[in-house]
Amino acid sequence: MAEQWQDVLDHAVAVAQKAGKVVREALQSDRKVSTKSSSIDLVTQTDQKVEQLIIQSVKETFPAHRFIGEESVAAGEPCDLTDEPTWIIDPIDGTTNFFPLAFLLIMGVVYSCLEDKMFVARRGKGAFCNGKQLRVSDQKDIHCSIVATEFGSNRDGGAVEKIFSSLRKVVCLPVHGVRGAGSAAINLCLVASGCVEAYYEIGVHVWDVAAGALMVTEAGGVLMDVEGGALDMMSRRILAANNRHIAEQIVGQIQAFTPQRDDAPPQQQ
Numbered sequence: 001m002a003e004q005w006q007d008v009l010d011h012a013v014a015v016a017q018k019a020g021k022v023v024r025e026a027l028q029s030d031r032k033v034s035t036k037s038s039s040i041d042l043v044t045q046t047d048q049k050v051e052q053l054i055i056q057s058v059k060e061t062f063p064a065h066r067f068i069g070e071e072s073v074a075a076g077e078p079c080d081l082t083d084e085p086t087w088i089i090d091p092i093d094g095t096t097n098f099f100p101l102a103f104l105l106i107m108g109v110v111y112s113c114l115e116d117k118m119f120v121a122r123r124g125k126g127a128f129c130n131g132k133q134l135r136v137s138d139q140k141d142i143h144c145s146i147v148a149t150e151f152g153s154n155r156d157g158g159a160v161e162k163i164f165s166s167l168r169k170v171v172c173l174p175v176h177g178v179r180g181a182g183s184a185a186i187n188l189c190l191v192a193s194g195c196v197e198a199y200y201e202i203g204v205h206v207w208d209v210a211a212g213a214l215m216v217t218e219a220g221g222v223l224m225d226v227e228g229g230a231l232d233m234m235s236r237r238i239l240a241a242n243n244r245h246i247a248e249q250i251v252g253q254i255q256a257f258t259p260q261r262d263d264a265p266p267q268q269q
């Protein structure tokens with residue numbers, strides 16, 4: 001008998017490849033950009049087209065499955081994570097070339113379609129890039145560590161102050177360097193691959209991080225809240241690191257704030 005959930009993972013990888021082709025083609029033509037929550041929260045027709053492509057394809061094969069999709073939530077669909085089999089989809093994450101998918105947080109797929117790198121993780125079974133097993137860095141010294149982060153799309157003055165202040169403190173620990181791939185999913189894959197020691201961000205959404213977070217734990221890394229407690233996937237805050245020691249030193253530098261949760265009830269007009 002086929003292993004449980006293997007058909008779901010196979011489907012996720014196949015649909016990621018199909019979506020990657022659409023994104024690559026769109027990069028030659030699609031320049032129609034609209035805004036969502038703010039002037040720097042952008043969406044293109046390709047984001048919407050790719051999300052629909054994935055949802056349609058999954059529905060045909062697994063009609064009972066549910067979805068949390070970035071563009072569907074932006075259009076008013078609920079962001080409810082229940083015990084039902086649920087796909088968490090970010091059709092395009094960051095600079096129009098990354099593509100994360102998570103299924104009920106027991107498997108994750110991130111397809112970096114321009115590089116043709118397919119990252120796949122399954123709970124308890126490891127994380128892989130194009131079939132090669134991933135392992136986090138074994139660095140234990142924060143001063144020799146590279147930390148990834150992003151400014152996000154929040155331009156509220158108080159939040160921006162805290163983001164800069166945290167970054168300044170992290171840089172001055174000192175760390176070896178700071179990076180940002182422009183994509184939460186890829187930053188998490190960089191932690192899982194051992195290319196950076198840690199990644200933190202406040203303001204991300206569950207669809208930005210669900211797939212990459214599993215990549216990190218399956219590669220031997222740790223996840224926590226930016227203030228050091230357990231990670232809450234709906235809280236829009238994440239810290240991932242190669243080990244707890246590195247993570248805790250970063251926690252000490254972060255001036256946290258609390259964005260509206262992904263699963264908050266819709267705001268009254």
Ligand SMILES: O=P(O)(O)O[C@H]1[C@H](O)[C@@H](O)[C@H](O)[C@@H](O)[C@@H]1O
Pocket residue numbers: 042070090092093094095150151152153154182183184185201203204208
């Ligand atoms: O490109 P999207 O899917 O919107 O996700 C990015 C998010 O918009 C940014 O605010 C974050 O800084 C990135 O880490 C996300 O990947």
Ligand SMILES: [Mg+2]
Pocket residue numbers: 090092093094184207208
């Ligand atoms: Mg995203």
Ligand SMILES: [Mg+2]
Pocket residue numbers: 047070090091092093094
């Ligand atoms: Mg997106």
